[in-house]
Amino acid sequence: MRLLLLLLVAPAPLSRAQTPQPLPEAPQPAPQLIVRDPNAPRPLQPVIVNGRPYMRPTQRQYFVDYLRDSYGWPALTRSTVRTLYNEGLGQPGGWGQDFPGFMQRFGSNMAITAIDGNVRYGMEEIFHEDLRYIPCHGCTAKHKIENALLAEFTARHDKDGHRFFTLTPVVADFSGPIIAHTIWYPDGFNPFGGVVATRTVFATRVGSHLFREFVLERRHYDSPEPPRPPRSKTPAPTPTLIPNPRPAPSPPPGSPQE
Numbered sequence: 010m011r012l013l014l015l016l017l018v019a020p021a022p023l024s025r026a027q028t029p030q031p032l033p034e035a036p037q038p039a040p041q042l043i044v045r046d047p048n049a050p051r052p053l054q055p056v057i058v059n060g061r062p063y064m065r066p067t068q069r070q071y072f073v074d075y076l077r078d079s080y081g082w083p084a085l086t087r088s089t090v091r092t093l094y095n096e097g098l099g100q101p102g103g104w105g106q107d108f109p110g111f112m113q114r115f116g117s118n119m120a121i122t123a124i125d126g127n128v129r130y131g132m133e134e135i136f137h138e139d140l141r142y143i144p145c146h147g148c149t150a151k152h153k154i155e156n157a158l159l160a161e162f163t164a165r166h167d168k169d170g171h172r173f174f175t176l177t178p179v180v181a182d183f184s185g186p187i188i189a190h191t192i193w194y195p196d197g198f199n200p201f202g203g204v205v206a207t208r209t210v211f212a213t214r215v216g217s218h219l220f221r222e223f224v225l226e227r228r229h230y231d232s233p234e235p236p237r238p239p240r241s242k243t244p245a246p247t248p249t250l251i252p253n254p255r256p257a258p259s260p261p262p263g264s265p266q267e
Contacts, residue, residue, distance in 0.1 A: 059156065060146030063170040064138060071130070074141050079126025087213040088118040096207060103195025117193065121185035127209065129181035138164035138177060142218055144226040153226075157218035161211065182254045191209045 055062040066074070078084060092115040098107060104110040133140050143165070145156045161182070164175045187203035196202060 048240050058170045058210050059143045075126060075130040079123050083217055084108055084122045087217060090213050091118045093207050101195050121189050123184040124188055125181045128184045138175060140177060145228060146220050154220040157215055157222055160218055183207050186210060218241040
């Protein structure tokens with residue numbers, strides 16, 4: 010009897026030992042709070058100057074603008090306009106009004122433009138100024154004229170391109186005519202004549218700014234709203250005739266009514 014009781018009781022703890030026990034749950038990581046540093050640098054927003062994003066020019070861009078303004082098509086155009094003006098007035102009188110006289114005036118004006126460009130580029134590098142002309146994109150005619158005139162007395166500075174007063178354009182415009190009237194003009198040493206002749210340099214430069222504002226920049230003007238599509242003529246609706254139903258005949262008097 011004792012042996013029978015041992016056989017009946019022994020399998021119970023063995024079966025319990027063979028059943029797998031559940032594993033304890035892994036500890037969950039605590040949520041981390043993200044705290045922003047108020048002193049951390051924020052992404053820079055593009056600076057807008059005259060309706061366009063502004064970036065400080067590199068040394069290569071400075072040099073390319075100097076070559077274009079002193080020897081490129083803008084310089085050639087301004088020199089040709091001044092040459093035609095001097096040819097019409099017969100100035101200076103020592104040069105004739107034939108083809109050799111025209112070429113003498115043209116070569117003199119090209120030299121004046123080159124001297125102005127070199128002085129302009131040198132002072133621009135020394136004082137770290139940005140003298141590039143930036144047209145006013147999407148501005149009114151009044152603001153475009155103001156921008157063209159202020160470009161002869163101001164320059165851009167720093168990364169935000171703010172405008173400030175400078176004498177660099179004025180000194181550059183005076184340098185070429187004064188040197189020309191002092192060295193190679195037929196009237197001899199006449200610096201005052203160069204001061205007077207500076208008005209044509211100033212006029213042609215402002216004229217080139219206005220040309221860029223009202224002719225070249227006009228092609229890129231952003232209209233405030235897209236153009237509306239043309240209206241299509243819809244045909245007028247044709248009138249439909251509705252037949253008028255005839256009234257039912259009234260019953261004769263004395264007849265039975267339903």
